Amino acid sequence: MLVLLPPSETKAVGGSGAPLDLDLLSHPELTPVRAKLVDALVDLAADVPAALAALGLSERQVGEVERNARLRGSPTMPALARYTGVLYDALALDSFTRAERARAFGRLAVASALFGLVGGGDPIPAYRLSGGSALPSVGPLGALWRPALEPVLAGGGFVVDLRSSPYNSLARVPGAAVVRVVTEGEGGRRVAVSHFNKAHKGRLARALVKSRAEPGDLRALARVAVRAGLRVEVTGPATADLVVGAGG
Template identity: 60%
Template sequence: MIVLLPPSETKRDGGDGPPLRLEALTSPELGPLRKALVDELIALSADRPAARRALGISASQDGEIDRNAALLTAPTMPAIERYTGVLYDALDVASLRGAAASRARARLAVSSALFGLLRADDAVPAYRLSAGSKLPGGATLAARWRPVLEPVLARLAGAELVVDLRSGSYAALGRLPGAVDVDVVAEHADGRRTIVSHFNKAHKGRLARVLASSRSEPNDASAVAALARRAGMRVERKGNELIVVVPV
């Protein structure tokens, strides 16, 4: 089983790994587009106003541009440790030990606007590029990634069950037919249900932790739902879609 996570805008600084080696990342067939995007971000960093527009940031966030300028020289750390924020706080990989930690690192993958697809231990620097960023040149990141990323995702899904926790903008980078999709809804006292926005990341992080660290190896949506329920989560299944129901 693979648990496919969205990335986060926020990322840890630093690291103790060597500078980025694109050829060492998993899915080497993504290498040409990875290199093109890295080169474009470095070049764009020389023009701060243009970089701010492309990345959707303000002058107070110019440190993000500096990160991009240093993509080839900055230290790296495993991808699963680089990303931070609500989902990754709930996942809390650092607190896992022994076999649970090993299983999590083998099962977790991250969707990335810069690298396409990363496995947990792929070593990457801090960077700024989101799925909605608009780099000079016209084509969207989704249009550039889809032709090369979808075959990689298809092979992944053909070999293992994939639980897709990506947000819509990252799912648009590469479709993943056959994956187990997950939504989070809040149930009100009167039975009404509404979409959970910000806190859906926390619930998805909790689910990711359960799935990534479990000794069980679910092979379909029903087994994934059963595993989540054993962990105390309320989960409904509609075909290959799971709905996590949380109280308001």
């Protein structure tokens, strides 16, 4: 099983790992595109106004550009520790036992605009680049990533796709199980949750890590979720709903 998580705009600072070494990341077939994007992002950081414009940042966020300028020499930490925000708060990596942490690194991967796909334990630095960005020297990221990333994701066995739309556009995953977060109203009508969507996805990812059993299909995933107190219902051959309370 491979669970695809969305990244976060915010990243934890610092780290105790050695500087970025692309050869240490999972899926070495992605290294040429990763190297091209690292070079492009570092070069862009030399022109602060252009970098702010390309990354959709304000002048108050110039620190993000400075972080990109230091990309090659910054310390690293495991990807699941690097990304922050509500999904990763709900995942609560620091609360895992050693065995659970190993399962998290084996079962969870993060979609990344810069690295394409990183395993949960891959050592990465802090950076700023979004899935919807277009860098002046390489253009839209989707056109760059799709030819390289789609073959990698096509060989992932049972894939659970929890990515957000900007990262869905970087690569298609035919046959992946897609889980919607929904509320249920009168008459059973279901509406997609937006505000707390990521928190619930984090709770589902946590349940899939905590379970010693590794689901091989959607029905097995739903059983794991139910045992963890979540309501997941299979709605189609490759779709399921994570049903949450009306308050999100």
